[in-house]
Amino acid sequence: AQSVTQPDIHITVSEGASLELRCNYSYGATPYLFWYVQSPGQGLQLLLKYFSGDTLVQGIKGFEAEFKRSQSSFNLRKPSVHWSDAAEYFCAVGAGRDDKIIFGKGTRLHILP
Amino acid sequence: ETGVTQTPRHLVMGMTNKKSLKCEQHLGHNAMYWYKQSAKKPLELMFVYNFKEQTENNSVPSRFSPECPNSSHLFLHLHTLQPEDSALYLCASSPNNEKLFFGSGTQLSVL
Numbered sequence: 001a002q003s004v005t006q007p008d009i010h011i012t013v014s015e016g017a018s019l020e021l022r023c024n025y026s027y028g029a030t031p032y033l034f035w036y037v038q039s040p041g042q043g044l045q046l047l048l049k050y051f052s053g054d055t056l057v058q059g060i061k062g063f064e065a066e067f068k069r070s071q072s073s074f075n076l077r078k079p080s081v082h083w084s085d086a087a088e089y090f091c092a093v094g095a096g097r098d099d100k101i102i103f104g105k106g107t108r109l110h111i112l113p
Numbered sequence: 114e115t116g117v118t119q120t121p122r123h124l125v126m127g128m129t130n131k132k133s134l135k136c137e138q139h140l141g142h143n144a145m146y147w148y149k150q151s152a153k154k155p156l157e158l159m160f161v162y163n164f165k166e167q168t169e170n171n172s173v174p175s176r177f178s179p180e181c182p183n184s185s186h187l188f189l190h191l192h193t194l195q196p197e198d199s200a201l202y203l204c205a206s207s208p209n210n211e212k213l214f215f216g217s218g219t220q221l222s223v224l
Contacts, residue, residue: 004155032211043115043203043215044156051211090156100169101213103156 002027002093004104012110015083021076021107023091032094033074034101035065039087047089050074061085086111116140119204119216126194127224134189134219136204143208145187147179150201150218162187194223 003026013019025031032051036044048059055067065076074091088108094101117138126132136145147159161169162181176198178190187204199222205213 034212036213036215041217043117043119043205043217044213045115045215046212049212100158100161102158105153105155 002031002095002102004091004093004102006089006091006104006107008107009105010108010110012112013081014112016080019076019078019081019085019109021089021091021109023074023076023104024072025074025091025093026072027093027095029095030069032101033065033067034092034094035059035063035074035076036090036092036103037061037087038090038106044090047076081109081111083111083113085109115214115216117204117206117214117216119202119219121219122217123220123222125222125224126191128194128196130194131190131192133191134202134204134221136187136189136216137185138206138214139185140206140214141208142206142214143184144206145181145184146205146207146213147187147189148203148205150203156203160189191221194221196223199223 005024034049035047038044047063048057050057050067057065063078088106090106091104092101120135145162149157159173160179165181176193180188201218203218204216207213
């Protein structure tokens with residue numbers, strides 16, 4: 001069965017600094033991979049997704065993620081964070097169009113002024 | 114604004130109460146979902162409906178009873194809940210399970 005691990009519960013970075021959030025997945029075939037963001041009091045919003053093709057995926061709000069099959073990873077990056085990026089970020093994996101999506105426990109991002 | 118609306122936003126109920134959560138989407142999506150979000154735990158998928166038919170029930174206790182009268186509306190009926198059921202309940206819809214559109218959730222507190 002597929003699973004998702006986000007090893008960092010909390011991450012703190014300074015505004016303007018670069019960001020990388022880690023995600024490792026477990027699945028036998030090529031998975032569908034997602035990153036979602038949740039602001040306080042809100043539901044989750046899709047940042048980006050990977051299904052196939054180019055392993056570097058661009059998303060909204062200046063985020064990107066890179067699928068690395070050899071490392072079973074799908075890390076989220078942003079070159080320069082803004083205070084408004086403070087939120088909780090969830091990595092998720094699905095096995096295909098008809099399969100359910102499994103979420104990681106999330107990483108809470110804190111931004112220092 | 115995702116197009117998925119959940120009401121109420123907050124709910125406090127006693128263990129003997131009966132209440133219902135409502136979710137509505139007019140995005141034309143075929144699938145609707147209930148998720149439970151508790152502190153320090155992964156998002157837990159509770160129920161999935163495709164074309165109004167329940168296709169998944171993840172061993173959810175019977176005190177949670179979903180209802181999907183049409184492809185635009187989804188309810189979660191609650192009765193005799195326990196304090197450990199306190200959580201954020203999120204509804205989502207999807208056109209094809211490739212992308213989930215989430216509502217803002219109902220923050221439930223069981224006293």
